[in-house]
Amino acid sequence: MPSPGDRPSLCIVGDSHLGSVRHAERDGLLDLSGYDVEYWGARGPAYRDLIFRNDQMEVRSDAARAEFADINHRGRTTIGPQDMDEFLFYGGRIRSYDFFGAHLQRQLGEGMWQSRAALAISARSFLMSSRTFRIAAIFARDFGAKVSFVTTPFLTDGITSNPGLAYFVAQFPAAIGTTAEDREWIWCALEREALAVNVNLVRQPEETIVQGVLTSPEYAIDNAQAASDADHKSPAFAALMLSHWNGRAPAAV
């Protein structure tokens, strides 16, 4: 049930990227005091067990269910669309950089073109390829829940130890060095398709983007190079990201 108090309830749902949001809140970089906040999620392997069943989010396996419950301070093992006033899906294993890289490469590197209708189909297919997004869409479209969605951020620049980053750069060379203007039509397509199912898609803030499709090393996690981690981001990044969610200002960044 939504929060009975004055504060609206907010559930932040996500995979391991959720950690940076929690850290940002703990470190005072992010003020969520206006909400009764609950986190709900799990690390990647367990997160894959998240499903939609019986009109709610459930977790398939016992082990994963325990991890979800452990992260939620109320120990929830299921959450329905009516249980909260608002949902923010964060990360959710939907790697927007793949979409940006492939489209920028096709358009700028290979000189190809597609109609708006074809781009819309491509964006819809990309979003709906993520189980998390499909759940978000059901919550928003079918149950009228207030839902926002933050995709997995672009890979962090400079993490030379990460093979995924090197592969990405080699696959999509034309995407490197692109401008905000080059990316605008792609964001618009993703936003439009998300909005079509009543989901508010939150863009990665421009100030965090370098080289066209990478995240500034400034937002790397502490031991990113040693851990070969170009995926996860710092609490400061999460704070900035959430500041762009519905235009909320961060407490201090």
Added chain:
Amino acid sequence: MTDPKSEAQTAPAHPYEDLPETAYWRPAVADAGPHRVTGLWTPKFRIKPSDKVVTAGSCFAQHIGRALTAHDYNWTDFEPAPPFFPDDEKPRYGYGIFSFRTGNIYTPSMLHQWLRLSHGEGPDASEFWEKEGRIYDPLRPAIEPDGFTDLAEFTAAREATYRAIRNAAEHCDVFVFTLGLTEHWTNADTELEYAMCPGTIAGTFDADRHVFGNANARKVYRDTRLAAKALRAINPGIRVLLTVSPVPLTATASGKHVLTATSYSKSVLRSAAGQLSDDFNWIDYFPSYEIITHPVFRGMFFAPNMRNVEPAGVETVMSHFFAEQNRAFGKPKRKKRNATLDPAPPAKSEVQCEEVMLDAFAR
């Protein structure tokens, strides 16, 4: 001196005496039956799995591209669908059917027109059709199912396809063209040939401007030769493989019965294709038409409407294609795939740093 007596004993008495089995109906067809007929095609040139093959033409051509891909041949799509475009939507948008997004090219004159337009020549092709606020392309009215948003999209889409055709012509090794129809519609003012009669999918039919034509063998021969020579001028090493679509006409505007109109159309196309194959050593004809339509196959490859070709027919056609290529040139040698040349993407990292998560929620 040769002994005239012994020479008379070894030399054939007439040209039909010493021919291969395939030259005689009884052993080659009657005794073999439809499932064991072989040697229908002696290919002029080898098509290697590494050769870049382009397909265009009537709807039957799409099967050839698909079968080549399924057999690890290098069918090349010069105008592929956008990334993440779902496979089941691709045909509706004209992606992945032919090597570029032209939709069906039914006539050789239309192929020649596309080639000229993509190189800045040919008739004025700026005509567009409007329906319910959307823009349709007279050269391919079904390519964008709901039409283009505006003229800018229409123009950009054309340019994209012109570019793809140029690339295909420049870079392919084998150009497969399936001749489909002799009947066509043209704009009397601009001489622009349409993909189909205006007013059927989009556009408005105007009897004064929209002119019907039904090509004879001479015209089909000339148009196909012009298109093939245009390709050859762009890419001197290109080889052309012609086929004739076995799919009957949906409708005829010739005033004849659709059955006899179909016979006329297919006979003309078949005749021209055969003549071109005889005249040029870089043009060949593959008899997919005969494999589907010849009485020896008893119509078994047609769907009950006697028009659509069943998958078994396509499989049979392509099995002849590969068998005759192998018979003439031996089985293709395939290079072993070198994993280091095409590295698989690294697994998306679950990365070691997931302790960030545990740390964040530690109580």
